[in-house]
Amino acid sequence: MEENDDFKITFKNKDVEICVFLKKDVLKLLFVGGERNYGFGKITLESSGFRLExxxxxxxxxxxxxADDPVIEIDxxxxxxxxxxxELKQKLxxxxxxxxxLEWSDKGAGQSISRAIICTTPGxxxxxxxxxxxxxxxxxSV
Structure with missing residues (x-):
């Protein structure tokens, strides 16, 4: 979301929500995910910006x-x-x-292991x- 020439980025995790405003020029290059070889990897921001229309x-x-949570229709x-x-009864x-x-806790980074989630791989x-x-x-699924 853009406000003036800033980007508003909202991070949500359970009951915690953090909003950050960044200047447009700050987000020219992002590396997403732990692996740079698959998934999104290296992302560059297009000058046209994000259009919500x-x-x-x-x-x-x-x-x-x-809705409260964004819903997306995918193939x-x-x-x-x-x-x-x-999902396992559908064509996959x-x-x-x-x-x-590894999650943060009061003891610091990596002190708590998240529960395993069984997922499809990107793609x-x-x-x-x-x-x-x-x-x-x-x-x-909705």
Whole structure:
């Protein structure tokens, strides 16, 4: 979201929400994810900016932003997609892997291991409407 010449970025995790305002020139280059060889990897900001009018992410995936959590209609998992029973009954073309990480706690970084989430890998073919979840993982189907 743009306000003046700044970008407003909101990070949400459970009940915590942090908003950061950055100047447009700050976000020219991003590295996304732990691996630079698959997934998004290296991202550059287009000078045209992010347009919300067309309600499409990456010009392809339809977004619904009127609910509490963003809903997206996909035919390809552009990020890890959490698998639950219903997804396994659909046509799924791709690999499956557990996603687990180290989280911050009062004791410091990496002191707590997150629960494993069984996901499709980015690029897997699966169709449906899903919620955009925490940590960039595509959540449950709608």
């Amino acid at each position: 067309d309600q499409r992410l990456f010009g392809k995936f339809t977004l619904e932003l009127d 390809t998992a552009f990020a890890h997609l959490e698998l639950r029973g219903i 073309l791709g690999e499956v892997e557990p996603v687990v990480g 897997s073919k699966i169709s449906g409407k899903y919620v955009l979840g925490e940590y960039g993982i595509i959540g449950h």
